[in-house]
Amino acid sequence: MFVGHSLAAFAVGTLAARRLGVGRDRALQLGAFAALFALVPDVDIVYAPVGLALQSAQPIDPEVFWTTANVIHRGPTHSLLFGGVLATGGALLAANRRIGRVTGAGVVAGLIAVAGVSGGSAVAGVTAVYAIAGVAVAVFARRHGVSAPAVLAVAALGLLSHPFGDLVTGTPPLFFYPFDATLVSGRLTLHPDPTLHLLAAFLIEIGTVWLGIWTYARSRDVSIRRLVHPRAGIGTGYSGAVFVIPSPTIHDASVFVFSLLALSLVCVGSTPHRFTKPVDALGAVVTGTATVTLAAIAYGVAYVLF
Known part of the structure; x- marks a missing residue:
């Protein structure tokens, strides 16, 4: 669902912006940034190549790669709570005022710290990569003239819509990580065959x-x-x-x-x-x-x- 995550966010972002009276080109731009944010949660697969490279210098078998990736995949990076916090922190870091950027940095640092306390160093490291990717997209959007409130909107759309796209393709995401609360207990089955x-x-x-x-x-x-x-x-x-x-x-x-x-x-x-x-x-x-x-x-x- 890599492509699907992105294009669903692009379509919803663009159409919503047009509905709100935003011009055509600006609406497409906002949709494009929503699409970029929708790709951010899947940076957690970085755990697989890094972890395997540290363990062995041998070529990585594809089956072993995905097995390792799924150790952390769809965990904190697919949490609606983490997504909301990162969207807020990214928007603050994209703000013009210094106090906003300082607050945003504190929010993102706190997110990584919570990941470390709840899941250990590996989870903290993956969350750090996730946070850096999200902030990078937010800053990139701000430099292209997207206001901080608009950055917050497209970031929330991309980051929070992504986990729902995984419900039919694998293990359901941990929607409320780090809390032990279950929104969906198993993969949605579209057909028994x-x-x-x-x-x-x-x-x-x-x-x-x-x-x-x-x-x-x-x-x-x-x-x-x-x-x-x-x-x-x-x-x-x-x-x-x-x-x-x-x-x-x-x-x-x-x-x-x-x-x-x-x-x-x-x-x-x-x-x-x-x-x-x-x-x-x-x-x-x-x-x-x-x-x-x-x-x-x-x-x-x-x-x-x-």
Whole structure:
């Protein structure tokens, strides 16, 4: 859900800003910063490469990497409480007044200290990386003319929306960390068949991509339908993959996902996009997304029938 987190925040931020009367370009800018903030919680996977590198100089096995990453992944960085505090601290650090920046620094330092007390040095270190990333986005937004209150709004949108996007793809986040309170006890099951569950989760992800594309195209008065190249139809041929690749699940989806992405790249690469204008790049994205969407649906239909 890496892309989905970001594009969902982008769409909601942009559309909300437009609804409040913000100009088109500024609304897109605010949406873009909300998207950046939505990526920040996943910096906690830094724990895996750092931890494994310190333990061994041997090449890192992908399965071992993700097992190690999940030790801390979706912990403090996915807490709604930590997200709210970081959004506040980042906005204060992005303020013009010195007292605001000093207060913001204290808020962020306190966040890291709480993480250390509750989870130890490893959790404190990951939280520090999380906090630095969030502050960096906040300062970057302020330098591009975004006011401190607006920074607070887009930071809260990005940081607090992110954890909910993980409910169908893995272990539920610790929404109220460091407190031992449970909001959701288990992963939401979209279908009892693990392959159909994966397909449903994947289509939700694709749906957020389409939402982001639609939001941008609508803001630029561009017709999505006219951007889709007919070659996207080759995605329907992916139905034959049901006879070739093992039935994918959430825990074993790499072949399925990467083959879909490879198909979309082949489709985009064979279309006459010159990428000399922004609309050309958007056309490539739209065509690639349409290819993946048709391929996933075709695979799902074939899986159910055969």
